[in-house]
Amino acid sequence: MTGAVPDCRFCLENRLLVDELILETEHFYMLGSIDPKVPVAGMVVPKRHSTDPFDFTGDQWRDFGNALNAAKAHFDDKAPDGFTLGWNVGGVAGQHVFHAHLHIIPRFKGEPNEGVGIRRVLRTPSWRPQD
Numbered sequence: 093m094t095g096a097v098p099d100c101r102f103c104l105e106n107r108l109l110v111d112e113l114i115l116e117t118e119h120f121y122m123l124g125s126i127d128p129k130v131p132v133a134g135m136v137v138p139k140r141h142s143t144d145p146f147d148f149t150g151d152q153w154r155d156f157g158n159a160l161n162a163a164k165a166h167f168d169d170k171a172p173d174g175f176t177l178g179w180n181v182g183g184v185a186g187q188h189v190f191h192a193h194l195h196i197i198p199r200f201k202g203e204p205n206e207g208v209g210i211r212r213v214l215r216t217p218s219w220r221p222q223d
Contacts, residue, residue: 097141102191104139114166116163119152120159122166132170135193142192144181163196172198178210 095104106122113203114122114134125133136159142148148156164175176197180186 095141097191100141100189100191102137102189102193103141109193115162117155117162119155122163130197132167132172133195133197134163134166135195136160137191137193144187144191144192145179145194146181147192160194160196165214167196167198170198170200173201174199176210 096105097107099108100106101108109123111123111126114124116122116169119140120136120138123137124136124206125131125135127133136156138148138152140149140152142152176195176199178195178197179192180188180195181192
């Protein structure tokens with residue numbers, strides 16, 4: 093690949109990853125969770141530096157389904173009851189590494205946060221931007 097952004101930890105050419113790649117497709121790779129609070133999780137990351145998914149090329153989008161299906165299959169042995177998928181796009185939305193990555197979190201019946209999904213962010217507190 094070419095076009096690595098200096099010091100970007102997700103640009104493979106920089107060799108800054110501390111975790112191992114779990115799987116790869118033509119345009120994406122997957123990392124496992126290094127967060128001890130969410131040990132069964134992963135991230136699907138584009139090989140080409142893209143700040144967010146709005147920057148993906150047509151070729152990346154065509155391969156994205158392959159990457160997502162491979163990521164889901166990776167968790168089959170854990171027998172999840174559902175998944176939470178999420179992109180944080182921009183600092184105000186919680187993005188800390190400005191190389192696009194989709195969080196994939198298997199969910200299980202009986203877990204402490206069962207039934208709590210991504211919509212909680214939209215419910216608390218009520219706020220609207222100024223017109």
